[in-house]
């Protein structure tokens with residue numbers, strides 16, 4: 001009886017919500033969006049949702065409704081990409097797929113369509129005006145670099161004649177849009193926690209995060225990311241020893257090491273970051289595509305020749321297990337709503353077509369990073385949507 005009533009109520013609520021959101025999308029787009037709610041199940045989690053006020057307007061009907069912007073599918077949209085090679089002079093050779101000969105261009109023409117709402121189109125002028133005087137920093141590895149470059153391109157495209165000052169230090173790379181006082185900064189850090197050179201070699205300190213912290217906490221927006229390097233071994237492994245507490249060992253379980261480091265980071269955010277001033281994001285795990293088995297093409301060993309995204313809203317292989325660690329550790333901090341997860345994993349998993357493959361300045365097979373223009377532009381749309389609700 002109770003269950004049935006709950007079911008009826010939630011059904012009613014979904015209908016109500018869909019109507020509101022269709023109205024909103026209609027207003028935003030000039031065309032309504034057909035949704036098949038059977039294909040993608042609704043998944044709401046208070047920490048990851050975005051509020052969207054109903055276009056219907058007045059205060060009684062203006063309940064804010066929620067839509068998980070990370071759940072949806074890719075749709076063809078001929079108005080994409082949001083900028084191109086000729087309009088962004090900053091694209092590095094790692095990501096500059098068009099310049100390095102990528103012949104197909106369909107991969108540039110997809111827009112992320114959340115199941116129950118529509119993302120605002122990235123508006124660079126609005127971004128610069130809204131975040132005037134603010135410092136936005138990406139902290140992490142080359143996937144942060146990928147994300148950061150995309151934002152610089154998106155903003156530059158909106159204001160091509162604006163004065164930009166570029167400055168590099170040993171750990172940071174800064175683009176300042178002078179007319180707006182907005183700085184978009186990359187802070188290079190593979191593991192977020194410290195690695196110190198000692199007599200025995202490079203020691204990865206799972207409990208210590210003092211190297212970058214003083215710089216990071218002066219920012220207005222921080223977008224952290226780490227994972228890629230935690231699994232590396234041999235010459236690519238960026239440490240020689242691991243220290244946890246007083247114990248120094250040659251190696252340890254990588255998932256455990258990652259969990260401990262992320263916990264150190266989360267505690268640092270909770271204790272050292274003024275969450276009134278600084279909005280903190282964690283960039284979800286970015287997937288790679290080296291195993292066709294994951295997307296039901298067994299035998300395929302790379303992203304080479306992939307020209308289309310997967311249709312639908314779920315990935316055959318499911319989520320990589322490390323995402324469980326991320327959500328688990330973040331949930332301890334998220335209860336206070338301090339860290340926002342940019343839950344980009346599934347939507348990026350669907351984009352087996354969006355990697356450089358061999359079309360980069362190195363000619364080696366890269367199914368880890370992403371072409372620009374391309375997928376990270378969508379990550380920035382998602383960031384923009386979330387930031388806009390945090391700095392209304």
Ligand SMILES: *[C@@H]1O[C@H](CO)[C@@H](O)[C@H](O)[C@H]1NC(C)=O
Pocket residue numbers: 058059060061
């Ligand atoms: C809001 O709209 C509803 C329906 O159109 C109307 O009945 C109600 O009086 C309005 N409320 C206010 C505060 O304007």
Ligand SMILES: *[C@@H]1O[C@H](CO)[C@@H](O)[C@H](O)[C@H]1NC(C)=O
Pocket residue numbers: 081083084085086087
């Ligand atoms: C790149 O941008 C220029 C200028 O906006 C435009 O003329 C051209 O068609 C664009 N190229 C692509 C591939 O979108």
Ligand SMILES: *[C@@H]1O[C@H](CO)[C@@H](O)[C@H](O)[C@H]1NC(C)=O
Pocket residue numbers: 170171
């Ligand atoms: C980077 O520069 C800062 C300040 O100039 C210095 O304290 C720090 O040791 C440098 N870091 C590296 C890795 O060289």
Ligand SMILES: *[C@@H]1O[C@H](CO)[C@@H](O)[C@H](O)[C@H]1NC(C)=O
Pocket residue numbers: 274275276277
């Ligand atoms: C946190 O930041 C807000 C906004 O900038 C400021 O008013 C407040 O004093 C800061 N709190 C602390 C403890 O520094």
Ligand SMILES: *[C@@H]1O[C@H](CO)[C@@H](O)[C@H](O)[C@H]1NC(C)=O
Pocket residue numbers: 302304305
């Ligand atoms: C990709 O396509 C090219 C041309 O059709 C072909 O020569 C090559 O073997 C393909 N590569 C893979 C990994 O399937």
